[in-house]
Amino acid sequence: MSGIISENKNNAALILDEVRENIRKIVEQVIRPNADRIDRNKEFPSENIAALAKEGFNGILLPEKLGGWGLNYSAFGIAVQEIAKACPSTALIYTMHVEAARTIYAHGNEEQWERWLKPVRSGKFGTTSTSEGATGGHYWYNLSEAARKDNGYIINSQKSFTTSSGFADFYVFQTKTPNAKSPDDITYFIVDGHQEGIEPGEWSAMGVRGNHSSSLRLRDVYVDEKDRLGEEGEGKEIVQNGYRDFGRNTRLRQAESPSRRE
Numbered sequence: 001m002s003g004i005i006s007e008n009k010n011n012a013a014l015i016l017d018e019v020r021e022n023i024r025k026i027v028e029q030v031i032r033p034n035a036d037r038i039d040r041n042k043e044f045p046s047e048n049i050a051a052l053a054k055e056g057f058n059g060i061l062l063p064e065k066l067g068g069w070g071l072n073y074s075a076f077g078i079a080v081q082e083i084a085k086a087c088p089s090t091a092l093i094y095t096m097h098v099e100a101a102r103t104i105y106a107h108g109n110e111e112q113w114e115r116w117l118k119p120v121r122s123g124k125f126g127t128t129s130t131s132e133g134a135t136g137g138h139y140w141y142n143l144s145e146a147a148r149k150d151n152g153y154i155i156n157s158q159k160s161f162t163t164s165s166g167f168a169d170f171y172v173f174q175t176k177t178p179n180a181k182s183p184d185d186i187t188y189f190i191v192d193g194h195q196e197g198i199e200p201g202e203w204s205a206m207g208v209r210g211n212h213s214s215s216l217r218l219r220d221v222y223v224d225e226k227d228r229l230g231e232e233g234e235g236k237e238i239v240q241n242g243y244r245d246f247g248r249n250t251r252l253r254q255a256e257s258p259s260r261r262e
């Protein structure tokens with residue numbers, strides 16, 4: 001798989017072909033054989049996520065300096081499409097992880113990249129937790145609100161759906177800013193998934209029983225200031241401009257337009 005960038009770095013079509021060829025290998029060797037069992041048993045597909053991480057797919061959009069491939073959404077789209085043909089549960093987990101990692105890369109600082117994104121290459125994975133029952137698909141409105149405490153925040157929140165809840169190593173978590181003036185005065189945090197007070201709900205949904213997209217409660221969870229993404233109140237901008245400029249310098253874009261190379 002390491003050949004993707006090194007051997008085909010000047011040819012976008014060849015890079016995408018190689019992404020497709022390599023994801024199909026993982027799908028046939030690991031993901032498809034597990035699919036029926038994980039759906040029947042409501043089993044979280046940890047082995048599939050580990051196989052994707054091992055071959056570098058979990059860092060598909062991340063830059064090489066963080067152990068990623070620096071590819072773009074065309075490559076990601078091919079990967080997730082091939083995974084979804086065999087196992088929709090794994091495809092959704094993968095999608096939410098890539099989105100969470102992308103958000104940290106696009107809006108976090110270098111220290112956050114080191115702590116949260118470097119470990120992705122060795123199998124740590126995340127998800128995004130935004131939606132609340134009262135506001136549903138209008139996920140840029142939250143009713144829960146962070147409170148300031150010591151050098152950080154206390155979060156009490158009930159999310160309606162969070163893919164990989166109870167399994168993710170980190171949550172890109174959205175809630176209202178302390179003393180918010182409106183429901184869209186929101187702030188993002190990176191929440192360590194392995195701490196007390198994180199309580200996933202029950203999950204069962206036809207065809208995607210393995211992805212554990214249940215409700216998620218945070219009960220008195222402390223998040224240090226260093227794990228806030230951007231500034232207080234910047235959440236709305238993260239939602240609205242999340243994709244702006246992202247991937248401008250990806251390897252694929254460079255391959256498509258050599259003149260743009262830095």
Ligand SMILES: Cc1cc2nc3c(=O)[nH]c(=O)nc-3n(C[C@H](O)[C@H](O)[C@H](O)COP(=O)(O)OP(=O)(O)OC[C@H]3O[C@@H](n4cnc5c(N)ncnc54)[C@H](O)[C@@H]3O)c2cc1C
Pocket residue numbers: 096127128129130131132133135136137138139160161162163164205208213
């Ligand atoms: C499998 C699965 C995984 C998910 N994973 C995550 C995750 O990882 N992280 C996360 O944050 N969220 C996740 N979600 C939540 C998802 O992003 C949506 O927020 C959620 O599905 C909205 O559902 P709801 O029932 O609250 O819908 P509602 O917003 O209540 O909508 C219900 C219906 O009403 C319609 N409707 C809503 N508002 C209006 C309006 N103003 N006018 C007209 N019609 C309207 C909608 O179109 C829809 O048909 C997941 C959801 C599912 C199903």
